[in-house]
Amino acid sequence: MITVTGLTKRYGGFTAVDDVSFTAEPGQVTGFLGPNGAGKSTTMRMMCGLTPPTAGACTILGRGYADIPNPGRFVGVLLDASAQHTGRTGREVLNLGALLMGLDQARVDQLLDLVGLTPAEAARRTGNYSLGMRQRLGIAHALLGDPQVLILDEPANGLDPAGIRWMRGLLRTFADRGGTVLLSSHLLAEVEVIADDLVIIGRGRIVAHGSKADLLEAQGTVVRGLDPVALEAALVGAGLAYRSRPDGGLLVSANAEQVGRAAAAGGVVLVELGRQGAALEDMFLELTAADAREAVPA
């Protein structure tokens, strides 16, 4: 369980993180989304005591980070997979972690096996690692102390499709065992698949927060009828707001059941009814449009 309350970070006149509050619940994967520079990493560093907040607080398992004894045993953290001494071998990075946390060295082999780094790869210096290998090493390091909470900044970055699927399974299992997972990402499709809850941040402020199902449902329902004119009439008759999509479908501000009933009442045959594809991307771009670097076509 992670509880963030009013976290704020100002650098001079610039507010990087502005009054951010949310919780990440045990048993859930919470996706932390935002455009580049929105304040995701700064928020995560404040959670782990690396950046002193200007205001606000964060508790993990009910305590401030600095008050967690031997924090590696409770919170697995991966903030930057490339932040490793380039002259140290992958195995040695884990050895040091195990030594510090007071773990058996056998745990190192167990984790190397878990993340799929071979003994030969583990014996190489991290300076020679690909980004994907560094991510695997970082995930192994985060899991080393058998924690109850995971805080991961862009963990899927650099992983190949098989690696991404593997990590998805790993995080799902971790959450299903009762663990708390907070992961930031800009790979929206990836987050859409794995996250239960979403926290969306733009220019330092939370712009949306809730369960993925609720947030995506609020995005509306895509519907397509055999007779488009009759369908539009049925929606108007049911009092549902909608707009046309370039592909000929209609995006209705209602859930699938409401749209289905309206169509049935109007006797319209439906050929498509459901959530729009890339819904998270649309929502993300819409919510963070004011903060984005690129203009979003309406």
Place this chain on the structure above:
Amino acid sequence: MTTITQPAPQRALTDVHRVAFARLFRVELRKLLDTRAGKWLLIAIGLLTLLFIVLALVFAKPPDLTYEHLVTGTATPQGFLLPVLAILAVTSEWSQRTGLVTFTLEPGRGRVVSAKLCAVVVLGIAAVLLALALAALANLLSGPARGGSGSWAFGVSGFRDIVILQLIGMIEGFAFGMLFMNSAAAIVLYFVLPIATSIIFNVVHWLQNHLAMWIDPSTTQAPLSQHTMHGTDWVHLLTGVLLWVALPFVIGTVRVLRSEVKSA
């Protein structure tokens, strides 16, 4: 690839103790040895110490082949490299960005810094012991090999001076590392600032006559390296240390404790 098979961990926060200092110390000591840079730096310290001893044994005038001269000869290479070891112990956390992991696993930054300083001092004293042992061996050989003096006159003060000299250099390097949090800047300034100070003091005679013995590190430490410490030399040494070691150490510690640990 396997998956997690154990049941959910239900360790209570109250069941776990904070990381013992001895473990922090062992980790920091190991971090000085387990990278390519660290390993070669230590090998270089050992080899250069040996090289200076061998050169003295082969080329020094026989009357100069005394234990004191042999030990003093090793102080030069060690005096250059031990502070670099101390600097890198601190700055690699920033230059190599490992601080992100280090200070996440132990949020008590003061404890990490203390463990690092202990590790650096232990390695430094080990290096001085190596120098003392190699010098002793060379002194034994100097008589039969070169007809050297072989004098053992050194005294407790000799051991005291060499240890203090190297510790000052190492702790000063450590302080510079904390102050600049960047390997290149800390190493360059560690060597350039004292040289620049000496040049200024040599050029400006008034400074040379009135302040050098208090401030210029090469002047304040000269009696220490020449084993001629007495009386006011200690006061001069102390003021020099306060300025060059204590001051950067205090400011550097505050920086390390308060600054933001970032990845970029």
